[in-house]
Amino acid sequence: xxxxxxxxxxxxxxxxxxxxxxxxxxxxxxxxxxxxxxxxxxxxxxxxxxxxxxxxxxxxxxxxxxxxxxxxxxxxxxxxxxxxxx
Amino acid sequence: xxxxxxxxxxxxxxxxxxxxxxxxxxxxxxxxxxxxxxxxxxxxxxxxxxxxxxxxxxxxxxxxxxxxxxxxxxxxxxxxxxxxxxxxxxxxxxxxxxxxxxxxxxxxxxxxxxxxxxxxxxxxxxxxxxxxxxxxxxxxxxxxxxxxxxxxxxxxxxxxxxxxxxxxxxxxxxxxxxxxxxxxxxxxxxxxxxxxxxxxxxxxxxxxxxxxxxxxxxxxxxxxxxxxxxxxxxxxxxxxxxxxxxxxxxxxxxxxxxxxxxxxxxxxxxx
Numbered sequence: 001x002x003x004x005x006x007x008x009x010x011x012x013x014x015x016x017x018x019x020x021x022x023x024x025x026x027x028x029x030x031x032x033x034x035x036x037x038x039x040x041x042x043x044x045x046x047x048x049x050x051x052x053x054x055x056x057x058x059x060x061x062x063x064x065x066x067x068x069x070x071x072x073x074x075x076x077x078x079x080x081x082x083x084x085x086x
Numbered sequence: 087x088x089x090x091x092x093x094x095x096x097x098x099x100x101x102x103x104x105x106x107x108x109x110x111x112x113x114x115x116x117x118x119x120x121x122x123x124x125x126x127x128x129x130x131x132x133x134x135x136x137x138x139x140x141x142x143x144x145x146x147x148x149x150x151x152x153x154x155x156x157x158x159x160x161x162x163x164x165x166x167x168x169x170x171x172x173x174x175x176x177x178x179x180x181x182x183x184x185x186x187x188x189x190x191x192x193x194x195x196x197x198x199x200x201x202x203x204x205x206x207x208x209x210x211x212x213x214x215x216x217x218x219x220x221x222x223x224x225x226x227x228x229x230x231x232x233x234x235x236x237x238x239x240x241x242x243x244x245x246x247x248x249x250x251x252x253x254x255x256x257x258x259x260x261x262x263x264x265x266x267x268x269x270x271x272x273x274x275x276x277x278x279x280x281x282x283x284x285x286x287x288x289x290x291x292x293x294x295x296x297x298x299x300x301x302x303x304x305x306x307x308x309x310x311x312x313x314x315x316x317x318x319x320x321x322x323x324x325x326x327x328x329x330x331x332x333x334x335x336x337x338x339x340x341x342x343x344x345x346x347x348x349x350x351x352x353x354x355x356x357x
Binding site: 018019020021022023024025026027028059060062063064066069 | 124127128129200282283284285286287288289350351353354355357
């Protein structure tokens with residue numbers, strides 16, 4: 001993926017996360033990418049999405065008891081890695 | 087009332103106050119920690135103002151109480167000191183309320199700008215209706231309080247020791263401003279909570295909004311209590327205690343919700 005595609009992917013990931021975490025989304029997803037994928041957010045690529053979704057699912061589950069919401073969020077993230085960009 | 091009963095009454099009032107101060111400090115400290123952790127973010131700056139406003143109120147509560155107790159003690163030694171001490175403690179309480187609620191209102195207003203919306207017309211109208219009705223009753227009760235300027239023959243104290251025009255300018259108007267700021271902050275926070283994105287984020291905010299609204303309304307009730315003080319001289323002790331404890335419970339509940347909301351929001355930055 002080139003830099004533009006990586007940036008677009010990151011923005012899509014951020015958009016999905018914002019639906020659940022609002023203003024905290026950018027900080028949350030940035031932390032997940034840097035701490036668990038060991039790369040800056042702008043270098044996110046499609047191969048990272050599955051691992052990101054796994055870590056994000058664990059983290060989101062600590063913030064809500066609604067398991068449906070956690071599953072919906074994870075599913076939306078995984079769709080971005082499957083090439084279903086919006 | 088015997089000395090023992092008087093001491094027991096004092097203790098039954100002091101202990102809940104201490105618990106409320108602890109809840110207020112806990113809520114403010116958690117909230118301030120959260121605001122500091124996101125201070126460079128768009129919402130962080132406004133949340134920081136909100137936290138600072140809560141800090142002023144949280145610190146102001148024990149400060150005002152301790153100051154009042156100290157003044158009461160000093161006044162017993164010198165009756166001539168009662169008027170200046172009464173005026174000073176009233177003004178200190180007003181300054182604390184004005185500063186605290188100005189910061190809270192500024193923080194709430196800043197948060198609302200983030201979601202690029204305004205509180206609905208019906209909510210804004212509700213603020214004015216509440217302010218006019220509560221304010222109207224407060225103004226009437228304050229300016230008809232028979233011991234507002236001249237001391238009560240029972241206690242030897244007046245509520246303000248000020249002429250009416252000074253009461254209006256330096257007591258009534260500031261408190262009306264405080265209530266307007268507080269009510270506006272409550273509806274702005276409510277609008278922010280409703281319009282902000284983030285299904286999970288909204289839930290955490292709900293606790294905070296409820297908490298701040300409770301603190302705001304309990305502050306209003308306390309002002310009514312002061313305005314009604316002349317009428318309460320004829321009340322029995324039981325009614326007086328019930329009124330005090332209802333106010334204390336409302337304050338405590340408000341700060342507990344603030345603390346719970348702050349803890350939930352803090353978790354967002356830790357996971």
